[in-house]
Amino acid sequence: MADADHPHTLGEHALVTIERIGELRKATDTSRQRFSVLLSEIDDQEVLVFALLFRDAGKEAAARIQMPAGAQDAVEFLISHRLDLSDAVRGRDLDDPVTARLLADAIGTIERLKLLAVLTYAETAASHPEATIPWRLEQLWRTYLVAQRELTRELETDRIQDLPQSLAAGAEFVKGFPVRYLRARTNGEVEVHLKLYELSRPTGVAVQIDRIEGAYKLTVVARDMPFLFASLAGAITSFGLDILKAEAFSNSKGLVLDTFVLGDPKRTLELNPPEIERLEDLIRRVGLGKTDARRLLRNRTQADPKKRSFSPQVRFDSEACDTATLVEIVAEDRPGLLYDLATVFSSTGCNIDVVLIDTKGHRAIDVFYVAHAGGKLSPELQATLREKLVAAC
Known part of the structure; x- marks a missing residue:
């Protein structure tokens, strides 16, 4: 059923989010064009659509159709972390370095950050009145940049010191x-x-x-x-x-x-x-x-x-x-x-x-x-x- 965050039923909401992804490819305003560029940089856009369509049932659905392991991991990540960026927008101080580190630790790679940012864009664009969307997208973009800069910084600063036990000897x-x-x-x-x-x-x-x-x-x-x-x-x-x-x-x-x-x-x-x-x-x-x-x-x-x-x-x-x-x-x-x-x-x-x-x-x-x-x-x-x-x- 519909609620305050999702004015559509869950089934309708999933379809609307996918529709927003399709519209993003033709975006003309600045607030959306930035996310359009991110979308163009995503290799496996089908993973994004799959996660939006199936939501919590996506993990089982991906396994059932024998989706490749890498794609299954991406779907599971998007479903498990779909609120990370929106929660940071609502409840985190984006100027606090701790926020950047927490986001980077949770998301892991720049490629996954792009997927998550576009998914959050679709959820935002499908869930809120048009008049409030530009402001919300500006906050989402700012959050994306905070995480992106931290993940880029870590390419050089965070080096492997201790090896996970799951790795092979040697x-x-x-x-x-x-x-x-x-x-x-x-x-x-x-x-x-x-x-x-x-x-x-x-x-x-x-x-x-x-x-x-x-x-x-x-x-x-x-x-x-x-x-x-x-x-x-x-x-x-x-x-x-x-x-x-x-x-x-x-x-x-x-x-x-x-x-x-x-x-x-x-x-x-x-x-x-x-x-x-x-x-x-x-x-x-x-x-x-x-x-x-x-x-x-x-x-x-x-x-x-x-x-x-x-x-x-x-x-x-x-x-x-x-x-x-x-x-x-x-x-x-x-x-x-x-x-x-x-x-x-x-x-x-x-x-x-x-x-x-x-x-x-x-x-x-x-x-x-x-x-x-x-x-x-x-x-x-x-x-x-x-x-x-x-x-x-």
């Missing part, structure tokens, strides 16, 4: 990685990385390529060295593949774990399976410093800034942590963009500690934690980097 190699590493991965994935780590010990690098839904996942475990991340990105680009997502983690022992989700627009790997082994060999040689990525890309066409559909945005945040500077870049995606950006950092003597890359359509959202001479970037170096990064876009 998983000590993950110590020093960002806490996000464990939040965003299953124990099975950690075990795969452990095997790669063991394979890397004799030579210094191990590589694995897996087919995933509509794409390929490249995982690299290696010893850190200058230009490593840029070189790996360059090697991928030279193969004609698109980098859809990427994460790069390192620890104080010089161990690097890089993962890339790759698009295969020319179906090179699909139609020619031996090319997978050739790509693995190329990445292995690049990871050992035996192949120079610059030579692989020497004949590529340079990007024309005049053809950009929007201007790149570069943001520096030196308050995010004590040891490095957060650099966020939003730019039009193109082949070789990640290689060019990472090369800018490495060529100016910067050390890339953490990388989180996402691409939606033609829009790349790249987050780097970068240090120079063991500390944060100076204002002068930030100015130099800004100019070079914008030019590289």
Whole structure:
């Protein structure tokens, strides 16, 4: 039945929330457009609709239809945490750092935060009079930013110190990685990385390529060295593949774990399976410093800034942590963009500690934690980097 918070019956309310999601794609006002951008950045929008439609019955429904494990986890999270953001709007001091930490601990990853923010948007837009919605959406957006900034800050500041008992013996190699590493991965994935780590010990690098839904996942475990991340990105680009997502983690022992989700627009790997082994060999040689990525890309066409559909945005945040500077870049995606950006950092003597890359359509959202001479970037170096990064876009 209907109540004060939900003017429709539960069945009607679920359908109205889904309708609000559909309308969001065509939003024209600023208060909704921000959530429209978040929606466009969500990979599995079906999970969102499923959670809105089934609500508390969603966990059992997802299991009954044998939804993939990752999607089931996302549905369960949305159902269990669907009130987290709205409760924070109503009852928390958003200027209190404790609020940010509580939200980050509850939500866990930026990807889940986006899902939860859009779900809360739909609930808000379906439950309140139109006249009050702009104010409510402003408060929701502010809450989203509080959690997003804390989760981004934690990429560098919160490192794994103690291992969960559920992890396999020998998983000590993950110590020093960002806490996000464990939040965003299953124990099975950690075990795969452990095997790669063991394979890397004799030579210094191990590589694995897996087919995933509509794409390929490249995982690299290696010893850190200058230009490593840029070189790996360059090697991928030279193969004609698109980098859809990427994460790069390192620890104080010089161990690097890089993962890339790759698009295969020319179906090179699909139609020619031996090319997978050739790509693995190329990445292995690049990871050992035996192949120079610059030579692989020497004949590529340079990007024309005049053809950009929007201007790149570069943001520096030196308050995010004590040891490095957060650099966020939003730019039009193109082949070789990640290689060019990472090369800018490495060529100016910067050390890339953490990388989180996402691409939606033609829009790349790249987050780097970068240090120079063991500390944060100076204002002068930030100015130099800004100019070079914008030019590289």
